[in-house]
Amino acid sequence: MRNLAxxxxxxxxxxxxxxxxxxxxxxxxxxxxxxxxLNVAAGEVGAANIVTxxxxxxxxxxxxxxxxxxxxxxxxxxxxxxHRRADVPADPDGGFILRAGAxxxxxxxxxxxxxxxxxxxLTPGGGFQGGVILAAAFFIGVLARPREGLNHAVISVIExxxxxxxxxxxxxALFADGAFLKPMLDQGTLGDLVSAGTLPLLSLAxxxxxxxxxxGLMTSLSDTEAPEQ
Amino acid sequence: MELNFVTILYVGAIGLLLxxxxxLVMGNNLFRMVLALVLAEAGVNLLLILAGYRGDATAPILGxxxxxxxxxxxxxxVLVLTAIVIGVGVQALAVAVLIRVFRAYGTxxxxxxxxxxxxxxxxxxxxxxxxxTQAPAGxxxxxxxxxxxxxxxxxx
Amino acid sequence: xxxxxxPVILPLLAAFLMLPVARLSAVxxxxxxxxxxxxxxxxxxxxxxxxxAEPFMxxxxxxxxxxGIVFYVxxxxxxxxxxxxxxxxxxxxxxxxxxxxxQGMARQxxxxxxxxxxxxxxxxxxxxxxIYVFYELMSVASFGLVALTGTGPAQVATVRYLLLxxxxxxxxxxxxxxxxxxxxxxxxxxxxxxxxxxxxxxxGLAAFAFMLIxxxxxxxxxxxxxxxxxxxxxxxxxxxxxxxxxxSKLAVLVVVRLLVVVYQDTGAxxxxxxxxxxxxxxxxxxxWRARDFPRMIGFSSIGxxxxxxxxxxxxxxxxxxxxxxxxxxxLLIKSALFSLANRWSGSLExxxxxxxxxxxxxxxxxLLALSLIGVPPLPxxxxxxxxLVGLAQEGAALHISALxxxxxxxxxxxxxxxxxxxxxxxxSDQPPAPHRTLDIGAAALIGIAVVVVxxxxxxxxxxxxxxxxxxxDRTTYIxxxxxxxxxxxxxxxxx
Numbered sequence: 001m002r003n004l005a006x007x008x009x010x011x012x013x014x015x016x017x018x019x020x021x022x023x024x025x026x027x028x029x030x031x032x033x034x035x036x037x038l039n040v041a042a043g044e045v046g047a048a049n050i051v052t053x054x055x056x057x058x059x060x061x062x063x064x065x066x067x068x069x070x071x072x073x074x075x076x077x078x079x080x081x082x083h084r085r086a087d088v089p090a091d092p093d094g095g096f097i098l099r100a101g102a103x104x105x106x107x108x109x110x111x112x113x114x115x116x117x118x119x120x121x122l123t124p125g126g127g128f129q130g131g132v133i134l135a136a137a138f139f140i141g142v143l144a145r146p147r148e149g150l151n152h153a154v155i156s157v158i159e160x161x162x163x164x165x166x167x168x169x170x171x172x173a174l175f176a177d178g179a180f181l182k183p184m185l186d187q188g189t190l191g192d193l194v195s196a197g198t199l200p201l202l203s204l205a206x207x208x209x210x211x212x213x214x215x216g217l218m219t220s221l222s223d224t225e226a227p228e229q
Numbered sequence: 230m231e232l233n234f235v236t237i238l239y240v241g242a243i244g245l246l247l248x249x250x251x252x253l254v255m256g257n258n259l260f261r262m263v264l265a266l267v268l269a270e271a272g273v274n275l276l277l278i279l280a281g282y283r284g285d286a287t288a289p290i291l292g293x294x295x296x297x298x299x300x301x302x303x304x305x306x307v308l309v310l311t312a313i314v315i316g317v318g319v320q321a322l323a324v325a326v327l328i329r330v331f332r333a334y335g336t337x338x339x340x341x342x343x344x345x346x347x348x349x350x351x352x353x354x355x356x357x358x359x360x361x362t363q364a365p366a367g368x369x370x371x372x373x374x375x376x377x378x379x380x381x382x383x384x385x
Numbered sequence: 386x387x388x389x390x391x392p393v394i395l396p397l398l399a400a401f402l403m404l405p406v407a408r409l410s411a412v413x414x415x416x417x418x419x420x421x422x423x424x425x426x427x428x429x430x431x432x433x434x435x436x437x438a439e440p441f442m443x444x445x446x447x448x449x450x451x452x453g454i455v456f457y458v459x460x461x462x463x464x465x466x467x468x469x470x471x472x473x474x475x476x477x478x479x480x481x482x483x484x485x486x487x488q489g490m491a492r493q494x495x496x497x498x499x500x501x502x503x504x505x506x507x508x509x510x511x512x513x514x515x516i517y518v519f520y521e522l523m524s525v526a527s528f529g530l531v532a533l534t535g536t537g538p539a540q541v542a543t544v545r546y547l548l549l550x551x552x553x554x555x556x557x558x559x560x561x562x563x564x565x566x567x568x569x570x571x572x573x574x575x576x577x578x579x580x581x582x583x584x585x586x587x588x589g590l591a592a593f594a595f596m597l598i599x600x601x602x603x604x605x606x607x608x609x610x611x612x613x614x615x616x617x618x619x620x621x622x623x624x625x626x627x628x629x630x631x632x633s634k635l636a637v638l639v640v641v642r643l644l645v646v647v648y649q650d651t652g653a654x655x656x657x658x659x660x661x662x663x664x665x666x667x668x669x670x671x672x673w674r675a676r677d678f679p680r681m682i683g684f685s686s687i688g689x690x691x692x693x694x695x696x697x698x699x700x701x702x703x704x705x706x707x708x709x710x711x712x713x714x715x716l717l718i719k720s721a722l723f724s725l726a727n728r729w730s731g732s733l734e735x736x737x738x739x740x741x742x743x744x745x746x747x748x749x750x751x752l753l754a755l756s757l758i759g760v761p762p763l764p765x766x767x768x769x770x771x772x773l774v775g776l777a778q779e780g781a782a783l784h785i786s787a788l789x790x791x792x793x794x795x796x797x798x799x800x801x802x803x804x805x806x807x808x809x810x811x812x813s814d815q816p817p818a819p820h821r822t823l824d825i826g827a828a829a830l831i832g833i834a835v836v837v838v839x840x841x842x843x844x845x846x847x848x849x850x851x852x853x854x855x856x857x858d859r860t861t862y863i864x865x866x867x868x869x870x871x872x873x874x875x876x877x878x879x880x
Contacts, residue, residue: 002255002256003255005254006251006254006255007251009250009251009254010247010250010251010254013247013250014243014247016591017243017246017247017559018240018243019587020563020587020588020591021239021240021243023586023587023588024563024566024567024588028283029280029281029282029283029302029566029569030566030567030568030569030570030583031281031283031302031569032451032568032569032570032575033304033451033452033569033570033571033572034281034302034303034304034569035302036451036452037303037304037452038289038300038303040452041303042291044448048290048291048292048293049289049290049291050289050290050291050300050303051289051290051303051306051307051310054303054304054306054307055307055310057446057448058446058448058452058453058454059307059453059454059514059515060445060446061445061446061454061506061515062307062311062454062514062515062518063311064397065311065503065506065515065518065519065521065522066311066314066315066518068397068400068499068502068503068522069314069315069318069518069521069522069525070314070317070318071400071401071499072318072495072496072499072522072525072526072529073318073319073321073322073525073529074318074321075404075492075495075496075529076322076325076496076525076526076528076529076532077321077322077325078492079489079492079493079496079529079532079533080322080325080326080329080529080532080535080540080543081325081328081329082535122290122292123290123293124288124290128310128314153408156404156405156408157404157405157408159401159404160401160402160403160404160405160406161405163398163401163402164398164401164402167394167397167398167401170394171394171398173446174387174390177447178387178447179387179444179445179446179447180387180390180394180445180446181445181446182446182447183446190291190292191291191292210314217321220325221321221324221325221328224328246555246559249555250552250555253548253552259544259548262548263548266548266551266552266555269552269555270551270555273555273558273559273562276559276562277558277561277562277565280562280565280566281565302569304565304571305565308514308561308565311514311518312558315518315521315554318525319521319524319525319528319547319551319554322525322528322529322547323544323547323548323551326528326532326540326543326544326547327544329532329535329540330537330540330541330544333536333537333540333541334537334541342541345537345541346537346538346541346542346615349536349537349538350538350618350619353536353538354618354676354677354730354731354732354735355677355731355732355734355735
């Protein structure tokens with residue numbers, strides 16, 4: 001009975017969606033805002049990667065909101081999971097290959113992560129993508145040696161300061177130039193590493209915050225005790 | 230609709246969305262519902278990206294795109310970036326809460342959990358739990374009610 | 386004027402810094418939240434009492450619309466933006482908490498600040514995807530707050546609420562995708578400009594339906610409000626009060642902006658009317674059968690939100706006025722009732738004789754119940770009359786059946802609310818525990834506000850009428866956001 005209702009609901013939804021999809025023009029989007037941004041982004045923002053210029057300049061407040069969502073999820077997960085009791089034994093360390101591999105990968109992942117973060121305005125990438133790689137770098141160490149978890153205090157301080165840094169750059173623009181998150185600083189030449197004003201700073205703050213957040217989230221999850229059998 | 234590349238992508242995106250919707254509505258096991266949610270979100274993200282797709286256009290990165298070639302719409306790409314991150318946050322939180330639910334009740338089956346939930350809330354409030362829909366009518370003698378299943382109630 | 390962004394940004398900043406600050410000094414961390422909320426409230430009050438009452442827009446980042454994101458600030462937005470820090474402070478966790486748990490308290494406070502920041506942003510925003518992002522932030526913060534008690538049932542309720550809300554967000558995103566495919570823009574004012582040409586077909590209406598269901602999860606709309614009884618039974622009463630009172634109104638505000646600016650001449654209003662009627666019937670019948678106090682008032686809030694949807698679906702400024710009046714009235718009454726529910730969280734039978742141990746609370750309950758039912762001269766009467774007259778003026782079959790539903794539901798409301806009031810004043814051996822001064826204080830303040838509004842109903846009504854007329858005016862919205870567009874004034878709009 002319940003499965004029948006589910007199938008009917010999904011069938012109806014599917015029919016509706018296919019009817020709507022048949023009415024849309026494929027491959028010919030209206031490009032109202034999109035074309036305008038493609039035309040002016042290089043001049044107004046100065047970043048070679050137009051997607052990053054939309055992400056951090058034109059729609060900067062959406063990125064701030066998204067950052068806060070990840071922050072809220074990490075905090076809520078921390079609140080829900082609680083702390084590990086001190087007397088519960090931790091998982092055993094990984095084997096030799098895992099430990100050696102983790103030690104080897106850690107600096108490489110850090111370099112790749114920071115590279116992607118800092119070049120976010122030139123090539124595909126940016127704060128979120130690089131931040132996830134940074135989190136992975138730290139988390140592989142936790143997987144290999146579960147006893148040495150990450151320090152929650154340090155993570156929360158890094159998170160907090162990076163987030164405050166992002167908002168701080170925005171507030172500086174508000175008080176100096178009259179608009180929150182307006183790109184400041186010199187635009188430089190298109191295609192250089194130091195270009196596009198405050199965009200690399202925002203990317204950096206974004207990347208560090210996301211990295212710390214995800215590392216903390218995964219550590220909270222790994223810290224939870226196994227249910228008593 | 231002619232059968233070309235974009236049509237196939239659209240059908241695929243809608244299909245993912247429908248599979249996810251069906252999984253969520255069927256609701257057998259909470260973890261399966263979370264996985265269905267992941268699929269549905271993937272479908273919607275694909276649908277959003279397709280909203281900016283232009284045939285034969287290239288990535289909107291100056292310096293990499295050859296001159297004179299059109300670029301795809303950058304805005305849906307930003308929207309999807311945001312939506313993916315939001316989805317990851319929600320899924321991680323869902324898994325964290327599922328861990329606590331499993332620790333408290335020992336099961337992730339949606340129907341069992343509903344019954345246990347009603348029992349617990351009724352006990353807490355001091356009301357009687359809602360009657361079973363399988364109860365026989367007409368005053369037939371009822372078989373003795375089995376004791377409430379022993380669930381793992383450890384909560385921190 | 387550009388400082389209108391600060392009530393959104395400062396709580397975010399405080400939330401980010403809350404955990405590091407809590408490690409340094411727990412006292413500062415506890416005070417940081419209320420301080421930031423007060424600053425936001427003061428900034429918004431300055432805007433409210435500014436001499437010129439014209440709506441204005443702020444282009445964020447200095448990028449003119451439609452490329453950038455705008456905040457559109459009119460009186461309607463200001464009312465709800467001011468309600469956010471006010472009611473967040475009312476429902477704040479003022480208990481000092483233990484010293485060991487400074488981190489836990491800091492986390493709770495951070496989540497409340499994120500909720501407040503996103504709610505304020507939702508009231509002010511003028512860009513569709515920005516609204517979606519703030520809505521998601523509101524949802525995630527509420528997931529964390531709902532699971533606060535940590536009991537097993539609370540976690541089950543949280544996970545079911547989370548799954549339903551996430552599914553709703555997926556549907557809302559489908560709606561946004563369809564809109565973008567049709568029009569190529571996300572700015573509400575530009576969508577309003579393009580609506581007569583691009584959004585008339587089934588695709589436009591389907592997009593609205595998806596967004597209505599998606600944003601309707603928080604607004605407790607009919608098919609997607611199954612989370613309400615479970616969450617209100619297990620969450621702490623102040624969180625339930627915040628969700629039922631404040632957050633649901635902001636979700637309704639989003640739908641109203643869509644309806645007024647973008648979907649003015651289509652069947653979207655009829656869809657809202659039908660779903661609103663179903664919501665009213667579902668909510669009030671369930672409230673009649675409820676057996677514990679938090680769920681009773683939770684179901685009743687579903688019913689009232691259905692009336693809000695019905696009211697907003699009436700076209701023109703009358704609809705906006707009626708909806709605004711019902712929404713604000715419900716915001717006040719439900720917040721007070723949930724304050725009382727903090728101690729009265731058990732079954733209705735167990736609360737018999739409550740008037741003995743908590744006379745003020747019982748008296749307040751009777752006053753609030755009378756206003757909820759709509760007994761003259763209390764404000765509830767005027768709000769219901771506005772809705773009923775508006776429906777009668779429309780005269781179509783759908784509207785008349787909605788009118789009949791509201792009348793039926795008023796009778797049911799009277800029944801179960803008076804049933805409980807009589808139970809309170811009965812004699813009993815085991816009266817329930819008395820309330821904390823904080824809860825009584827909050828409820829009493831709201832009770833006094835209700836009495837003041839009753840006495841001053843004329844000026845309040847006039848002010849609301851002006852706000853509604855400004856909010857229902859689509860042309861003003863579009864010309865404020867795009868001041869130099871010719872040919873907009875020639876476009877005909879609402880009656």
